[in-house]
Structures are given as C-alpha cells and as structure tokens.
Amino acid sequence: MCKSFTLIGFLFFFNNLYSQTIEFRKDKVLIDEKECLISHSKDPNNIELIANKGKQTIFLKFIRTGIGNNGGLYTKVIFVEQKKSLTSRSY
Numbered sequence: 001m002c003k004s005f006t007l008i009g010f011l012f013f014f015n016n017l018y019s020q021t022i023e024f025r026k027d028k029v030l031i032d033e034k035e036c037l038i039s040h041s042k043d044p045n046n047i048e049l050i051a052n053k054g055k056q057t058i059f060l061k062f063i064r065t066g067i068g069n070n071g072g073l074y075t076k077v078i079f080v081e082q083k084k085s086l087t088s089r090s091y
Helices: 002-017
Strands: 022-025 028-031 034-043 046-051 056-064 073-079 084-090
Antiparallel strands (some): 022 028, 028 034, 034 046, 056 073
C-alpha cells in the first residue's frame, strides 16, 4: 500500500516537470511565459492566429449550415504555411 502511494507521488511529480504552461491573455498566446501567437479577430466566427514573425499561421472559421436545429456546426482550421485544412463537425 505504501509503495503504491509512493509510485503515484513520483508520477505526479515527474508529470509536472515536463509540462508546459499555456496562457491566453487578451489577444496573445503565451507558452511558458513567452509570447508565441497573436490573435486578430474582429468577428468571433473567424479567428486568425499570427506568429511573432508576422506570418499568418492558423485561421479558424466556425460555420453554421441550415436553419435552426436542422443545420450543422462545423469548425474549419486552415494551416496557411502548409496549405492544408481540416474540417470537423460539432455535434
């Protein structure tokens, strides 16, 4: 029983050593207290994330199709530099 508690304690300790802290402050995304992305969004359905170097890296678009509950909700993520996109349906 004591060995189990010791093992669980070590797992929690080592898990915290390798974790990153991600924070969202106003229009900035911080990873381990370093600013890495800036968010530009005038419309809550279209969000643009820009890297520090000024290149557009990720574009998020929230799409609603149909009227009322008959339509669907979709999220489209566009990775501009890689010229790839992902569309996912929200249920």
